[in-house]
């Protein structure tokens with residue numbers, strides 16, 4: 021089997037170890053209860069009724085997106101036999117900042133899926149007009165649609181006092197099928213890593229959305245092994261050294277319990293064998309890849325960040341270094357204030373608060389931080405809290421190393437005083 025450049029490759033079907041590939045049900049492991057729940061929510065579409073709303077929640081890489089896509093694919097095929105069109109229209113809210121952008125993304129995705137014009141400009145028209153265009157597309161092209169909102173808890177929006185954007189979009193889309201906005205059928209599947217998402221929803225949104233609750237726990241070592249075994253055919257028959265799969269499963273189970281981590285490691289072990297022109301993927305390749313993925317992967321990315329992103333990350337990580345709680349965390353309002361100070365010191369343009377939050381949310385896709393939504397209690401609004409699994413000091417040091425930000429780090433005392441004042445005010 022030859023790889024892209026005509027060289028011999030250890031892979032037979034590399035797609036199977038791409039984490040975005042939607043594998044069929046035969047390769048899905050240990051998710052019988054969740055499959056049954058998702059099927060029972062979506063099955064009404066086959067009987068000409070509205071599917072139920074769902075909330076799929078669990079840690080990263082536990083199969084939430086895979087299950088919804090795999091079941092939707094099957095139901096879509098059955099609907100097709102009856103001459104009906106059933107599709108999912110999805111967006112990931114991680115890099116979206118406002119309600120308006122989220123609705124536009126849904127329009128864009130639906131238009132692309134239907135191979136038609138987006139039909140509404142990204143800026144300069146109201147969010148309502150975007151909703152209207154979304155409903156028009158659905159009316160014209162689909163019989164049943166499932167809106168999939170991935171990482172819904174990150175869609176906080178701009179104005180905390182006006183209620184978070186995720187509440188508004190959940191209310192609007194949950195009602196669309198029943199208020200006559202859409203004549204066909206529609207439902208919403210919200211995906212989140214936040215286990216307490218539903219508890220923090222306001223009563224009005226919770227009762228309109230009223231989802232079926234579907235939890236996704238972490239995988240253990242044995243389940244990760246089975247997931248990888250079922251993708252063994254991604255590689256040529258003799259290309260895997262004995263013991264590779266148990267090693268990868270053990271590493272992934274210890275670190276995160278995420279199937280994504282296990283699959284990425286499986287693939288990168290193979291990539292390394294190809295790179296070194298070797299015919300077999302060995303434990304050595306896996307360990308090398310693990311070190312790269314685990315230790316250097318995220319920190320290396322820092323070198324490639326723009327000065328604005330570095331300034332945002334530097335401000336946030338510096339606060340986390342001084343965090344009064346045992347976890348290294350930084351609240352977004354303080355992070356933004358310190359970012360403004362850092363930008364002033366560096367004499368660069370100051371970004372808006374929304375852009376700062378967007379950049380920080382983006383950092384989670386590099387594995388540098390994770391973000392979750394926090395509430396300041398009744399009437400106090402919501403904000404994002406950024407937390408660091410790595411030592412934030414290592415991140416600060418890496419940013420300072422060889423960048424203009426070094427000049428700020430040299431004012432250590434001043435920086436510390438600024439952070440203490442900001443934190444004291446925030447916790448008052």
Ligand SMILES: Nc1ncnc2c1ncn2[C@@H]1O[C@H](COP(=O)(O)OP(=O)(O)OP(=O)(O)O)[C@@H](O)[C@H]1O
Pocket residue numbers: 038039040041042043047048049050051078079080081082083084085086087170212213236247279280283
């Ligand atoms: N039970 C499973 N069986 C087989 N493959 C799985 C299973 N669960 C997850 N995977 C694979 O792991 C990878 C990550 O899964 P998925 O994207 O569904 O996770 P997720 O829970 O949506 O994560 P996130 O919250 O990070 O978006 C995908 O490649 C998916 O195919």
